[in-house]
Amino acid sequence: MAKKSEKDKKPAAKKEKPAADAGSGAQDLPASGPAEAGGAEAAQPIIINVQFIKDLSFEAPAGPGIFSLMQESQPDINVNINVNVNPLQDNIFEVILEFQASCKIKEQTAFIFELEYAGVFTLNVPDEHLQPVLLIECPRLLFPFARNILADVSRDGGFPSLMLGPVDFAAMFQAKLQELEKAQTGGGEAAAAPPN
Secondary structure (H helix, E strand, C coil), X not given: CHHHHHHHHHHHHHHHHHHHHHHHHHHHHHHHCHHHHCCHHHHXXXXXXXXXXXXXXXXXXXXXXXXXXXXXXXXXXXXXXEEEEEEEECCEEEEEEEEEEEEEECCEEXXXXXXXXXXXXXXXXXXXXXXXXXXXXXXXXXXHHHHHHHHHHHHHCCCCCCCCCCCCHHHHHHHHHHHHHHHHHHCCHHHHCCCC
């Protein structure tokens, strides 16, 4: 019985120490901040809930004749990229990468490609960082997947893979901010619309 009581005392002593530490740790949490506490929100400021193809269109209006022209002339490829954001709930946003690509060979349209690739993100970031995260970091996370779709679909359409280089989403964000500033100083109606 003495052995049992010693065993009972040891676990009880071990249980008391963590309880005391947890109490003091809980008091220190607000002062030390969530990063030191290792909270889940601090560890994951950006959570990707789902990502998906929202819209996809590929047309080769000049096929099959355009394929013989491909060997005679270099294609002229134009790609436009845009980012749109839709708030869904508190801290949950849909971020959409929009691609519009066209290819011409000897003034004939070889293909027209439109893709909207979207992701739903939960963000645990301060409000002052919300726009840069939505318009720079979230698109940066989606881009490799959209790039693969563009390459695969253009290849499956009978053309060389459309391989996009890295996109500077930070520069795109800065350009939108500058457009907004110009609109505000010019007194235009577009000043009311935030960059998205």
